[in-house]
Amino acid sequence: MDFRFQQTVPAAWVDYNGHMNDAEYNRAFSQATDAFIDHIGLDEAARSEYNYTIFTLETHICYLQEMKEGQAFEITFRVLDYDQKRIHLFLSMYNAAGDLVATLEEMLMGIDVNEGRGAPFPEQIEEKIADIFKEQKGLEKPKQAGRVIGIRRK
Amino acid sequence: MDFRFQQTVPAAWVDYNGHMNDAEYNRAFSQATDAFIDHIGLDEAARSEYNYTIFTLETHICYLQEMKEGQAFEITFRVLDYDQKRIHLFLSMYNAAGDLVATLEEMLMGIDVNEGRGAPFPEQIEEKIADIFKEQKGLEKPKQAGRVIGIRRK
Numbered sequence: 001m002d003f004r005f006q007q008t009v010p011a012a013w014v015d016y017n018g019h020m021n022d023a024e025y026n027r028a029f030s031q032a033t034d035a036f037i038d039h040i041g042l043d044e045a046a047r048s049e050y051n052y053t054i055f056t057l058e059t060h061i062c063y064l065q066e067m068k069e070g071q072a073f074e075i076t077f078r079v080l081d082y083d084q085k086r087i088h089l090f091l092s093m094y095n096a097a098g099d100l101v102a103t104l105e106e107m108l109m110g111i112d113v114n115e116g117r118g119a120p121f122p123e124q125i126e127e128k129i130a131d132i133f134k135e136q137k138g139l140e141k142p143k144q145a146g147r148v149i150g151i152r153r154k
Numbered sequence: 155m156d157f158r159f160q161q162t163v164p165a166a167w168v169d170y171n172g173h174m175n176d177a178e179y180n181r182a183f184s185q186a187t188d189a190f191i192d193h194i195g196l197d198e199a200a201r202s203e204y205n206y207t208i209f210t211l212e213t214h215i216c217y218l219q220e221m222k223e224g225q226a227f228e229i230t231f232r233v234l235d236y237d238q239k240r241i242h243l244f245l246s247m248y249n250a251a252g253d254l255v256a257t258l259e260e261m262l263m264g265i266d267v268n269e270g271r272g273a274p275f276p277e278q279i280e281e282k283i284a285d286i287f288k289e290q291k292g293l294e295k296p297k298q299a300g301r302v303i304g305i306r307r308k
Contacts, residue, residue: 016198016201016207017207017209021184022180022184022210022213023177023180023181023183023184023185026176026177026180026181026213027177027180027181029177030175030176030177031177044170047170053170053171055171055217056176056217057216057217058214058215058216058217058301058303059176059180059213059214059215059217059303060212060213060214060215060303061212061213061214062211062212063209063210063211063212063213081304081305082305083305083307086305088303088304088305105303106303107303107304107305145303146302146303146304147212147302148300148301148302149212149213149214149242149259149260149261149299149300150235150242150261150300151235151236151237151240151242151261153237
């Protein structure tokens with residue numbers, strides 16, 4: 001999948017530590033996820049037509065490198081897994097030098113807006129997710145996927 | 155520890171789904187973490203005096219319930235673990251009815267600002283962290299701590 005999300009760190013995202021604030025990484029990943037949701041066919045018109053949307057159930061971020069104001073970044077997407085109503089998605093954020101600066105692992109769920117609860121993806125959407133999953137299936141599992149937070153002691 | 159962080163969902167935090175956007179939960183947790191860092195003695199004056207600050211290494215959020223505009227919430231803090239330079243922190247967000255609406259588990263690291271790398275907590279700060287840890291040690295492990303993201307199949 002060649003689809004990527006590109007952005008530059010605006011001044012408003014920089015905190016007292018002089019770097020992109022942790023919550024703004026989440027914002028960038030959230031905007032990128034919205035772009036991905038559009039990409040698989042669930043743009044505003046489709047969400048309205050299907051009465052269907054996507055909720056985030058769970059996220060896990062690894063902060064690997066600082067980002068400063070004005071620095072460009074690019075986010076790539078990997079469908080690690082999916083079922084009838086969930087997508088296990090992994091996003092990688094790279095700086096202009098190509099260094100991995102942060103990752104987001106997340107579980108998304110398709111929601112029937114009328115019922116306000118999880119419901120199977122519309123057929124065309126599931127086909128698109130399946131296509132991406134098949135295309136990426138051979139790729140290595142990202143190092144930051146499946147992590148548990150904790151202090152390891154010898 | 156009686157310290158709590160209180161806030162109300164502003165209109166700007168609501169997205170096209172009509173609820174608090176996922177990235178804004180992270181913002182609320184990030185602001186709460188800043189308040190906690192002040193609480194343990196690392197306020198702006200102390201950060202400047204010690205040339206010391208806190209970076210976030212990793213976060214894991216569970217989204218349990220929607221929050222709407224104007225709804226009040228409260229965040230509580232639990233020190234799950236710590237060492238010389240890291241805090242394994244767990245935040246619980248409750249709505250006005252007392253329901254758990256989201257959790258954030260995170261690993262924080264103390265940073266020597268001059269060196270730009272991890273460094274032991276100033277003595278007074280470590281004592282404060284140790285006090286909170288001891289006080290909370292008997293409490294049950296939060297259900298959402300230590301989670302791995304994934305689709306479980308039978």
